[in-house]
Amino acid sequence: MRIKTMFAFLVMAVLLVGSVSAAGLSIQLKRTNPGIAGEKSAEIIFDVVNTDFNNKIEGFLWCRSPDDAVISSSIGVGSGSGAQYVSEKFYMDTGPSQKAISLTMEADSVGDKKTGCTIKYAPYKETAVEGETKTEDINYEGTIGLTETDVSGYKIKMVSFTPEVEGTTDEETNENTEAQPAKAKISVNGIPKEIGSGSSATIGGLDVELVSATEESADVVITGKMTSTSGGSVEKQYIKMNGDLVDSLTDDQYREIRLDKTVPFVKAPKNAEVKCPEGKETCKSSEVDIQAPGFGGVPIWVYIVGIIIVIAAVVYLLGKTSRRD
Numbered sequence: 001m002r003i004k005t006m007f008a009f010l011v012m013a014v015l016l017v018g019s020v021s022a023a024g025l026s027i028q029l030k031r032t033n034p035g036i037a038g039e040k041s042a043e044i045i046f047d048v049v050n051t052d053f054n055n056k057i058e059g060f061l062w063c064r065s066p067d068d069a070v071i072s073s074s075i076g077v078g079s080g081s082g083a084q085y086v087s088e089k090f091y092m093d094t095g096p097s098q099k100a101i102s103l104t105m106e107a108d109s110v111g112d113k114k115t116g117c118t119i120k121y122a123p124y125k126e127t128a129v130e131g132e133t134k135t136e137d138i139n140y141e142g143t144i145g146l147t148e149t150d151v152s153g154y155k156i157k158m159v160s161f162t163p164e165v166e167g168t169t170d171e172e173t174n175e176n177t178e179a180q181p182a183k184a185k186i187s188v189n190g191i192p193k194e195i196g197s198g199s200s201a202t203i204g205g206l207d208v209e210l211v212s213a214t215e216e217s218a219d220v221v222i223t224g225k226m227t228s229t230s231g232g233s234v235e236k237q238y239i240k241m242n243g244d245l246v247d248s249l250t251d252d253q254y255r256e257i258r259l260d261k262t263v264p265f266v267k268a269p270k271n272a273e274v275k276c277p278e279g280k281e282t283c284k285s286s287e288v289d290i291q292a293p294g295f296g297g298v299p300i301w302v303y304i305v306g307i308i309i310v311i312a313a314v315v316y317l318l319g320k321t322s323r324r325d
Contacts, residue, residue, distance in 0.1 A: 024052035039270040059121030061087035112262040120254040131232035140222040159185040184213035
């Protein structure tokens with residue numbers, strides 16, 4: 001039984017190598033770029049994933065390197081100075097959502113420098129708060145023309161006019177032609193409809209009665225209701241560890257994930273290429289691959305030695321030729 005327990009613990013330890021997680025947030029080390037002491041900053045990059053499908057995340061980065069390394073991050077300019085760094089706040093949408101966070105460190109001495117960084121975060125909910133709804137009566141009695149008239153926010157105009165048709169009787173056929181009242185086509189917010197004089201119709205949510213009309217204008221009576229909402233907002237509430245909702249958090253109520261990682265610094269020329277061994281996300285300073293600056297991956301000293309050899313050979317050949325002469 002004891003062997004099975006130890007084996008299960010070992011499996012879990014292997015699965016958690018290189019990653020740290022807590023409720024709602026998972027952090028995976030992506031890459032480490034070693035630094036050159038006093039010459040070139042180092043960088044360590046993390047993938048941060050919000051696995052909470054119901055809540056958003058607010059957080060910030062707090063660092064205090066015990067090795068006096070100067071720290072900054074991709075989250076933005078923060079407060080503090082030198083080895084202490086507090087980032088701006090970052091926000092993540094409901095899961096699954098992801099963002100990359102990189103830490104930049106500068107150090108004057110070689111070795112493996114501790115970041116001393118912690119991500120402090122809290123899930124939160126946003127609730128839409130409805131504003132005050134008001135309903136106002138619209139009552140308009142007047143004249144509208146061929147250009148738009150504003151009636152409580154509605155754009156109203158007369159589009160066309162059809163004159164009155166008088167009733168007649170054909171003496172030969174004895175057929176009657178019915179009289180037709182004058183008509184006007186009225187538009188409300190771009191929606192047109194034809195109305196006969198003395199009649200009414202609903203257009204664009206308003207009741208419009210045509211009293212009379214001419215080729216240039218129409219006398220109308222307009223009634224209706226206008227509803228407006230004001231003062232709406234979004235309420236933000238943080239979720240404490242016990243599930244309670246609060247409007248604000250104290251520092252000790254934030255959840256924490258420690259980024260217990262070290263960043264290697266080595267001694268090398270300023271333009272040298274330094275990197276962790278192939279396939280490793282992180283490494284120690286003793287493991288860093290150092291490639292001196294050169295051309296095409298060949299160190300400069302190789303070119304210098306080659307030039308010296310060529311010059312020596314040329315001098316030797318010239319001297320040998322002059323002696324023969």
